[in-house]
Amino acid sequence: MRKSILAAMVVVIFISTLSSLAMATDKEVLISYMEKRLGYSLEYITDMFVDEGLVGTSQTKVKGAKMYMASVSQGISSYVINDGEYIYLWTSMTNIGKKSKVEDYKDSGELSKNDITGDEVTVRILGRENANGFECMKVEIIAEGRSQYHWISEEYGVSVRIIMDNVRMDVTRIERKDIPDSTFVPPSYIDFSGSMSFGLGQAVAQAAKDIEDAMAEARPVTKEEFLGLIAKRGSIPAIYTERYDNVLKTKVTVSVKAGFEYRMLDAAVKLYLLYDGKDFYTWNSMIKTVSKVKSTDAAVKLLSPYDPTIMYAKDFTFYEYxxxxxxxxxxxxGALVLYGVRTYEIWVSERLGILMRMIVDDVDMTVIGVTEKDVPDSTFQLPSGYKVK
Structure with missing residues (x-):
């Protein structure tokens, strides 16, 4: 009889536990996982990737609520200490740091309870998965319209994988260690006295900006952004030379300014092409006649073996970054694009909008020299004394 009562009590407790878990919100479950870390003294290594390229590595040491993190990215070392009351931030570039109250600081480098408890943040538990050799709970956290995915170790409560857009962070090793309390004491040679406000010191801000810029540079550009780069051509007047990988190693000199373009093939008989923002014209050094032509005419192909209107494209049928x-x-x-009926591989200068490399069919062109100069307006005028037909 007593055994039956004990068994019944065990069943009741088990069912009650399941019911409480079932009633817990996804946020509450996530917080309960994260709080597991408070019971450990750990050291772990994290690699950060942008577009699958390694851009930085960090070493993190945690003990209860305290944390120390040292990161290296773009040749700059940066450090964070959370001693339970204050957040300290500094870099290898300067002896000036930043100090803020834990509750005031927005990004300590680790996912915190404060990051997910707000009403504007949505948490969804997606199930259990193995990540980097750890059994994990996978969650989606949506904040400010952006999703990030965390794989949180069921044993340690540490995010062993984080994915957000084209950025991925992977914990490669976790070790249980007795971390000395001195680890969480900020260095005496760093001046935190003037950084209680939220503004970073100039050097720290520059380091943060450098890292932000590096991540922005690594981000894939959309088709619209790529077209925007092409549209920049001529905004900085320039003269450059296109070299074609053919038997003659043909070289074409190109001048651009605003929406105008002038081309010259220097041979025994010089060939010229002008685009005045609306129409194409060709002529040569022997016959004093200018022909108004279409971009597909044979005379144009001598000076531009690819479709020259791609320089002024407003859309692509297909785009692959x-x-x-x-x-x-x-x-x-660079991008692979379908323009008209031809597929082009094109590489566009971020600064000038010039097509620095182009491959289409059997045409392989590379720009071999660029000179920025104020090209005279007369360059983009039809030659005097020539008849236009």
Whole structure:
């Protein structure tokens, strides 16, 4: 009889526990997982990736509610200490740091209870998964219209994987260690006295901006942004040379200014092409006749083997971002696009909007020299003494 009563009590307790879990909100469940970390003294390593490229590594040490983090990114070391009362932030660039109350600081480098308890934040538990060798609870956290995904270790309460947009952070190792309390004492050689306000010191702000800029540079650009880069061509007047990878290694000199374009092929008989913002014109050094032509005419192809109207494209039927690279000293964005009936691989200067590299069919063009100069307006005028037909 006594055994039956005990068994019944165990069943009642078990059912009550399941019921309480079932009634808990996703936020409450997430907080209960995160609070597991408070019972440990841990050290772990995190790698940060942007577009699958490694951009930084951090070492984190935690003991109860206290935390120390040292990160290296873009050649700059940055440090964060949370001693339970204050957040301390500094970098390797300066001996000036920032100090703020824990409750006032918005980003300590770790997911906190304050980050998820607000009414404007939505939490969804997506299930259990293994990440980086750890059994985890996977959650989606939606704040300010953006989603981030966390894989939280069921044992330690640490986010061992975080994905937000094109950024991924992976914990590669967790060790239980007796972290000395001195770890959470900020260094005496850093001046935190003037940084109780939220403004960072100039050098710290610059370091943060450098990292932010690096992440922005690594972000894929949309089709609209890519078209915007092309539209910049001519905003900085320039003269450059296109070299074609053919038998003759043909070179075409191009001048651009605003929406105008002038091309010259220097050969025994010089060939010229002018775009006045509306129409294309061609002529040569032998016959004093200017022809108004279409972009698809054979005379145009000699000076522009690709469709020259791609320089003024407003849309692409297909767009696939390829990445960011340096071509002849110009940082460029690349894309595979379908324009008209042809597929182009094009690389556009972020600064000038010039197509620095183009591959289409059997045409392979690279810009080999760019000179920024105020091209005279007369360059974009039809030659005097020539008949126009």
């Amino acid at each position: 390829l990445g960011r690279d340096s071509i002849m000293g110009e940082m460029c964005r």
